[in-house]
Amino acid sequence: MSSSKFTRRSVLKTSAAAGAGLAMPSFFTSMARAYTNEPTGSTVTLGFNVPQTGPYADEGADELRAYELAVKHLNGEGDGGMLNTFSSDALQGNGILGKRVEYVTGDTQTRSDAARSSARGMIERDGAVMITGGSSSGVAIAVQGLCQDAGVIFMAGLTHSNDTTGKDKRANGFRHFFNAYMSGAALAPVLGNAYGNDRRAYHLTADYTWGWTQEESIVAATEALGWETVETVRTPLDATDFSSYIAPVLNSGADVLVLNHYGGNMVNSLTNAVEFGLRERMANGKQFEIVVPLYSRLMAQGAGEAVKGIFGSTNWHWSLQDEGSQAFVRSFGNEYGTPPSQAAHTCYVQTLLYADACQRAGTFNPCGVAEALEGFEFDGLGNGPTLYRAEDHQCFKDVLVVRGKENPESEFDLLEVVEQTPVDQVMYAPDHPMFAGGDLGECNPGD
């Protein structure tokens, strides 16, 4: 379950650090701290970097609610939430390593430059020892790079691009959320069962890192089923009306439209597709279908009735019946009156995992924390048994395939889980071609 504190790697690192320290002039080392923002008082500060303005602001607000709840639970307030179901018992509800948890927040605006700027401010001005959050892969990759350079841990929020733990992975960065490859691997068999293996797909793809990797993943997974990819079309991220992209789909010979869109893009493209009557059409003698590979409840709320019957995948859903999910839903629901989104869940879990790693490592030193997270196996946090793989800092766990509910019973009851795909089916080698080209590098403790 938990890893030993003394490994060959840690001994080597410590020896190297000690050697470098002895070789260094004493006037230089006497001023240096052991690592960036080492907490010296009775508190430790975490930095929550979420979109508070811009198109994902509602998702960011839900992330922030989850972070505040996690801080409460870490400090021993509230009902404890998932601390009661977490398989690790290192956390005792007395903060982290006996220090009360405080936090500062930043606004990513879903823009990489703004996100880096707010993260830098929280590190340099507020003394944050860890940065977490975000609702976009572009932002996650940008902030992850900054945290690597600054010598703090980055616990990614909602980021689904393969690149985050692929070609852009960093030793100081960790992702609990699933990725595009996993979506493809989980979704394809369900699509094959529902729609058959003789389909022709047309992809509309958001033109940035997440869209590209999702398109690549879904194309590979569906072509492996026997589907043919008729066309892949990139759409600008700031597009609001997709009618001119959707109209040609009807004459393309395709009988499935795959929308590699998220957030406002997905809401608008799906609404436009339904408006053009795609779902009522027959093509190639089959019912025309739409697929949204990455779903979120907040997005489903935005798209309204258009999501009914449409397949997709999700990292987590509030309707799960395991003990951890139920504890979190109860805690979050009693606090805020709504069930948590998948973004809220992953952010809450990332905070607990970071705190637990510090506690087990006995330090806030990013290198100690990273080592405690690498290869860590845990359970009780809502996704079943989960592994934080050491080679790429990606969590591996079951993936949910969901479908827009035909007869929702409430405003939150929009998606139904149709399959919980076992982790083995979505696992891949660290050097898989879709994730190749990156290098974790060495952990950077900063100062």
Place this chain on the structure above:
Amino acid sequence: MDVILLQILNGLDKGSAYALIAMGLTLIFGTLGVVNFAHGALFMIGAFCAVTLNRIFNISFTTIDETRTDFLGNPMEVHTTYLETWLGPDLGGAIIDWSVPLSILFAIPIMVAIGVVMERGLIRHFYNRPHADQILVTFGLAIVLQEIVKHYYGANPIPTPAPDAFRSAIDFGALIGLEPNAVIYPYWRLIYFCFAAVVIAALFAFLRFTTFGMVVRAGMADRETVGLLGINIDKRFTIMFGIAAAVAGLAGVMYAPINSPNYHMGMDFLVLSFVVVVVGGMGSLTGAVAAGFLLGVLESFASMNAVKDILPGIDQIIIYLVAIVILLTRPRGLLGRKGVMEE
């Protein structure tokens, strides 16, 4: 043939929105000489009038259904609208279903009032200031308005569906003898285009055939002389500001089912509408309408795969490219008047 027709149809609905917004912009510029960067926000407020009326119609009371449970396992709260209770499920449901078209009646007085208050309360103080000052203050106003909307309605798009009867699409190709399913066009977009055409025609008729319109047109041509004739042209121009605001608002109301309203939609349309005004010719109503439809259709063609394969990224820059060409070859725009912004 069918592909060309499809893209023309696609361009018409967006072109309609451009034309309606640009017409209001150029009307304000022509009458008051003000470059109004808050005009996009008026389009957005119009869309939120539709959201608001929909919410008003959906005001409900809560009862507890002991037989069902909510996500926390508590007895389920069931919401029933007052409209359906008072008027019966059929009539009440129909009124809720038709909330977007009914929002036209709701939006007109609100938008005229907002326009008049905006003009009297803020913009009139900037008539004699440089255009840069006018742009700064109206741009600031636009940001304030969108932040207010975001505060009350949130940042996510709010689905505001068209009436159920118009949610499907028409097989336009089959109607004109083409292959079935070759040219599919949503009913609501067709309605939007017709609605825009009626509003444009009504505004032209108002300016052309009424005494009020004649005075306004005279004021646009020579404000001082009209003033010397003892006519209170300022009052008429204020009313025109209100009318321009109402036109932008109506464009927003009817656009709500096409793109779920969000607080940023005004900014998305504003820049493009300004390009439309410049291409059409500053101060020219006919130019604004013609350029609106022209650029809408060109934008639609530019997003075709066949075009993007030859010119990657053309869909993002086509409007600006056309603007550059027009301004190089016809510096006053397509139908610009001599003397406007040339002093």
